[in-house]
Amino acid sequence: MIYTDSFVYMPELNTPRLLLRRLTMRDAADIYHYSRDTEVARHVLWDAHRSISDSRAYLRYMLRRYRNHEPASWGIEWKQTGEIIGTIGFMWIQTDNSAAEVGYSLSRDFWNRGIMTEALKAVIGHGFLSMNLNRIEAQHETTNPASGAVMRKCGMQREGTLRQRLYNKGRYVDVELYAILRRDYDQRKR
Numbered sequence: 747m748i749y750t751d752s753f754v755y756m757p758e759l760n761t762p763r764l765l766l767r768r769l770t771m772r773d774a775a776d777i778y779h780y781s782r783d784t785e786v787a788r789h790v791l792w793d794a795h796r797s798i799s800d801s802r803a804y805l806r807y808m809l810r811r812y813r814n815h816e817p818a819s820w821g822i823e824w825k826q827t828g829e830i831i832g833t834i835g836f837m838w839i840q841t842d843n844s845a846a847e848v849g850y851s852l853s854r855d856f857w858n859r860g861i862m863t864e865a866l867k868a869v870i871g872h873g874f875l876s877m878n879l880n881r882i883e884a885q886h887e888t889t890n891p892a893s894g895a896v897m898r899k900c901g902m903q904r905e906g907t908l909r910q911r912l913y914n915k916g917r918y919v920d921v922e923l924y925a926i927l928r929r930d931y932d933q934r935k936r
Contacts, residue, residue, distance in 0.1 A: 759869065759872055763826070764822055767821055770805070773830045774798055780852070781795040819834060822850075834848065834869055837849045846881075871931075874931045874932075885922060885923050886924075887914070887922075907922055
């Protein structure tokens with residue numbers, strides 16, 4: 747049985763450099779800083795923010811998801827400055843199958859520093875150890891291999907290409923599907 751309390755309350759997750767925490771309206775400027783970057787938005791399903799109003803609308807949406815106990819994202823706080831530099835969280839959770847999908851985005855200022863790998867490892871650990879999930883999956887556009895590298899570093903295995911799986915920015919895109927099972931996670935921890 748999956749433990750939804752852990753999901754509902756979205757506890758803070760600490761890593762050496764990061765604090766994964768619930769977002770608040772005070773994070774609007776930080777969200778806008780990286781979400782307006784078209785390169786950050788290129789491979790995700792949201793458009794680059796055109797104004798801080800877009801960032802505030804996103805935060806209101808996330809706060810509603812928290813209140814309604816729906817799958818949601820943590821803000822990725824860079825401990826050194828207290829700045830929100832990205833988000834990571836569950837896109838959906840299937841309680842009957844003890845499965846979930848994780849998705850993420852990160853400020854370009856912090857790319858290629860192992861930050862998303864650090865955050866994803868924390869979320870995977872939380873999913874298996876606190877939520878009792880059996881399977882966690884993630885997907886990335888085939889034109890974004892760096893995201894696949896993050897998934898592999900976290901022990902996820904490529905399961906295949908889903909042709910034209912998503913409609914993003916006016917076109918159908920192929921995605922690579924990755925997953926990690928609880929038994930894979932346990933074996934890596936030994």
